[in-house]
Amino acid sequence: MRTAIYGAGSLGTVLGAYLTRAGIECDLISRNKAHITALQQKGAHIVGKVDLTVGVSALLPEQMQGTYDLIFLLTKQLENRKVATFLRSYLAKDGLLVTMQNGLPESELAQVLGAQRVAGCAIGWGATLQASGVAELTSEPEALAFSLGMLTPGREERLQAVASVLGVMGPVTIEENFIGARWSKLLINASFSGTATVLGCTFGEVAKDKKARRIAQLILKECFDTGHSLGITFEPVQGKNLEKLFDYQGRVKQKLSYLLIPLAMKKHASLKPSMLQDIEKGKKCEVDSINGILSKEGKRAGIATPVNDLVVQIISRLESGQLKPCRENLGFFKAFLS
Numbered sequence: 001m002r003t004a005i006y007g008a009g010s011l012g013t014v015l016g017a018y019l020t021r022a023g024i025e026c027d028l029i030s031r032n033k034a035h036i037t038a039l040q041q042k043g044a045h046i047v048g049k050v051d052l053t054v055g056v057s058a059l060l061p062e063q064m065q066g067t068y069d070l071i072f073l074l075t076k077q078l079e080n081r082k083v084a085t086f087l088r089s090y091l092a093k094d095g096l097l098v099t100m101q102n103g104l105p106e107s108e109l110a111q112v113l114g115a116q117r118v119a120g121c122a123i124g125w126g127a128t129l130q131a132s133g134v135a136e137l138t139s140e141p142e143a144l145a146f147s148l149g150m151l152t153p154g155r156e157e158r159l160q161a162v163a164s165v166l167g168v169m170g171p172v173t174i175e176e177n178f179i180g181a182r183w184s185k186l187l188i189n190a191s192f193s194g195t196a197t198v199l200g201c202t203f204g205e206v207a208k209d210k211k212a213r214r215i216a217q218l219i220l221k222e223c224f225d226t227g228h229s230l231g232i233t234f235e236p237v238q239g240k241n242l243e244k245l246f247d248y249q250g251r252v253k254q255k256l257s258y259l260l261i262p263l264a265m266k267k268h269a270s271l272k273p274s275m276l277q278d279i280e281k282g283k284k285c286e287v288d289s290i291n292g293i294l295s296k297e298g299k300r301a302g303i304a305t306p307v308n309d310l311v312v313q314i315i316s317r318l319e320s321g322q323l324k325p326c327r328e329n330l331g332f333f334k335a336f337l338s
């Protein structure tokens with residue numbers, strides 16, 4: 001299968017290094033010239049939880065030729081329609097584009113490429129581009145798992161082939177209830193990535209700080225209520241049933257869920273959200289596709305999401321430079337913290 005990683009930055013460079021090291025030929029593609037030049041000259045250097053250097057095939061978009069049977073999409077979700085339109089002629093007629101982006105990106109991509117040519121993959125591990133050619137793996141190697149699936153059936157054989165490709169890196173689950181896996185990841189991103197971005201901190205710091213933890217818990221609840229109202233069953237993440245652990249109706253279960261958060265976050269304490277990494281680099285982040293999509297889905301479901309809506313507003317102000325990510329931003333949530 002001719003394979004490409006389109007948008008090889010933080011996550012895509014790690015993925016490309018692991019696949020290439022296992023003998024799977026794939027092109028790492030990005031518009032970032034300095035990064036592509038470094039990859040071509042020195043290979044992909046993966047640091048952090050591992051240390052490996054792998055010679056890779058790296059290209060600029062304008063150097064792409066022919067069609068690919070499999071394209072992993074790893075650009076940020078800021079201009080997906082434009083990216084999908086560009087990729088249309090590079091994806092084989094019976095090819096599959098697998099988006100590994102956060103949020104709920106499949107439907108929009110399917111509008112451009114066709115539902116039978118779009119799959120998705122929710123990822124529970126993290127990476128940060130440290131310098132051109134150098135990506136840091138920020139999760140433990142045993143967390144390198146993939147939840148793969150499609151919104152419509154019909155490409156089971158091709159999904160199996162994709163699972164064999166990703167399987168060289170870590171365990172792959174082909175999800176029958178893929179939308180449930182997507183919502184579970186959205187739940188984590190909206191609550192923990194959203195709160196950590198507003199406060200300029202890691203997941204571990206959100207879990208440790210009593211007020212920040214309560215904000216994350218309130219967003220978890222807004223996301224559960226919205227998903228349930230839309231008929232979503234949240235899939236387990238890394239073997240953990242999120243509904244059982246964190247959803248609540250009464251005060252006792254609410255307290256229990258609150259107490260469990262720091263324990264559940266232990267292995268992910270050092271994760272720094274990619275939204276915060278973008279803000280720190282002065283870039284626009286994916287808030288519209290993460291917290292923004294939850295607000296939108298909440299409206300569609302008739303569920304109020306006031307804490308999440310406030311996170312969207314604050315992150316927009318971080319993007320425009322009116323505010324800085326810092327703990328003092330907790331003050332904006334006063335009304336929800338009594």
Ligand SMILES: NC(=O)C1=CN([C@@H]2O[C@H](COP(=O)(O)OP(=O)(O)OC[C@H]3O[C@@H](n4cnc5c(N)ncnc54)[C@H](OP(=O)(O)O)[C@@H]3O)[C@@H](O)[C@H]2O)C=CC1
Binds near residue numbers: 083100123124129
């Ligand atoms: N990083 C993480 O830990 C995780 C990220 N994700 C998701 O994965 C996706 C990718 O994230 P991440 O790896 O952090 O992103 P990065 O910004 O680090 O990498 C994206 C790469 O794509 C390039 N790019 C952007 N737009 C285009 C384009 N139109 N054509 C060609 N290249 C382009 C960027 O270039 P340039 O530098 O010029 O912008 C960059 O090299 C996101 O949707 C994110 O939510 C999911 C789980 C974890």
Ligand SMILES: CC(C)(CO)C(=O)C(=O)O
Binds near residue numbers: 127273
């Ligand atoms: C939190 C994390 C790293 C989890 O995979 C993520 O999805 C992100 O930062 O965008």
